Amino acid sequence: MTMTTPHLDNVSSSVAFIHAGRRHRQRRWMLITGTMALLAAALCCAMLILGNTIYPLDQVLRALFGEQIKGVSFAVSTLRLPRMLAGLFAGFAFGIAGYTFQTLLRNPLANPNVIGITSGSSAAAVFCLTVLQAGNAFTSVAAVVAGLLTVVVIYILSRGKIFSIGRLILIGIGIQAMLDAVISYLLLISSEKDVPTAIQWLSGSLNGSKMNELPPLVLIVLIFTPILMILGKHLHVLELGEQSASSLGVSTDKTRIALIVAAVFIVAIATATTGPIAFVSFLAGPIAKRLVGNGSYNLIPAGLVGINLVLAADLVGQFAFVTRFPVGVITGLLGAPYLIFLLIRMNRKGEL
């Protein structure tokens, strides 16, 4: 008895310690997520209020609820609301899809931007926009199919005897170079009047977002976010590594395929709607992780970071300079240095 008491004490104190730690982490998660949601809401309001003319919030709200106010109604409901909603949903979509890829492949560099999935969707969308002159629904479907196909091709080519994330990234970059060549070819053969639209779209822009373009994106995000959240519990276990995951009873292959399909759906639809907004899917995950801390499931924080990035970058692009820049240029200027910084750090630590 005298032997076991201190041992028991030890156990109960360490259990208490673990509980305290978990409570602390939960509190931090709630705090950060809440703050980011508030920030996103503030940015949404700013998107509606700011513009060539600045309207006060009460007028904006009244216009949103259907009241006809001269000037305000048109600007808010036809121009600013679709733009805000496109940014909101696309930002969230890029954020959660990027996070899923990064967690799944246990490497922040493995995201749809770097490994060519975005290029696959872009190529299909440009083809539909310029050559087929197809409508939105068809373009969205084509973007999703092309994104999935790109994933399948990259996966088959990079299988090898032992799966290596390095090989997958190299092959993804090669595929991306080929797809970009295809996009250039499509731009060449498309008629002159479609080219500016296509180029604007390719740099990722919220300009000219229209209400009737949004339903596919909204629908897909609403359907697949819960799926990612439910499967995400498994994803969290996958983060421990393949072997630990299967010994904890997670069927790794099925979960992985389901997650990839869901994430590709989301990223491809977002790409088809707003164009590839550079680096959002790459930045959202690491930023969320830095804010919330490791060890929790950060899907929603990553999505919120995505929203904040896109909306803030769009506001900066619209109002910070004399010329208006599309949102993708701003996120590119922000994201690329961070990518270089991340590479330097990973190389130093020997993580590649």
Added chain:
Amino acid sequence: MSNVTVSNGRRPSPHIPKHFYTVLIVSLILLGTSILASLAFGSRSVPFHDLIDGLFRPEVDTYEANIIRKRISRTVFSLFCGAALGVSGSLMQAVTRNPIADPSILGVNTGASLFVVCGMAFFGMTTASQYIWLAMLGAGLTSIFVFGIGSLGRGGATPIKLVLAGAATSAALSSLVTAILIPRSHVMDQFRFWQVGSVGAGTWGSVTTFIPFLLVGLLIGFLTSPALNALALGDEAAKGLGVKTGTLRLIAALAGVVLCGAATALAGPIGFIGLLATHLVRLLVGADLRFVIPLSAVAGAVILTVSDIAGRLIGSPGELEVGVVTAFVGAPILIILAMRAKVRSL
């Protein structure tokens, strides 16, 4: 198969590789064929007698004959560019001791683009002879930067680290390029004309601007090839053989940058030629750089010229830029290299 073992053994053999003469003759025949094809085919088809008129009878002044004369300068220019890019790829691969080093993968093209855009936007430069130095400076600084990042940490510059460093740098620089271009529509037009990566703009003027750089670069490439062979054995071994590795690296890398910088300045960014040419040649004659470097010049010239012909035919009645064609045929080499690589060596 014997070639493969030579390339794995990495031993610079004193004697000429087995298939060298066959490969040389075949590639020269291909070169001749591609020159003829480049003159004969294009987005507009020209009858044979006009081809003869354009080539040999300067007094004939028909539309078709003038098309042929334009194609002559274009062909010469594309041969020179291809040779420069091919040798540049071989040199960069040898200097970095890395199979995937190619100007486009190292982000050198985007570096040159950024500097050219700055020259156009901030210093009002309009002609290639003005911004050729800027392009070269941009190419040089970017390659140093990319290689610097890629070789940090354990294991030095592995392919995956280099590719990622190059891709990240390219992304960063191209967002800068876009940001500079968007407010300046006049520069945008000028830059888009340059950026298409095309040898179609090749005039006798650009050929003469190019020649000094080409000659210097090729000469350095040929002269340093024996020492570069020693470098392939590893830095220690090379030092043991009396090679000053630092100086050698600097000179050879400089030659590589001059070659691809000049080609990029005059023709716009054209990717993957160096990768494709060098690997093709190494597959055929082994790893001895004394043979690889001259043959990659020939191979690069053939590949670029054929790609240009393909671009003219596919894009007819317009033209598909040669840079697009080379990316499409060259990128699979990167994929194949990645597929064959051992996991550890990535």
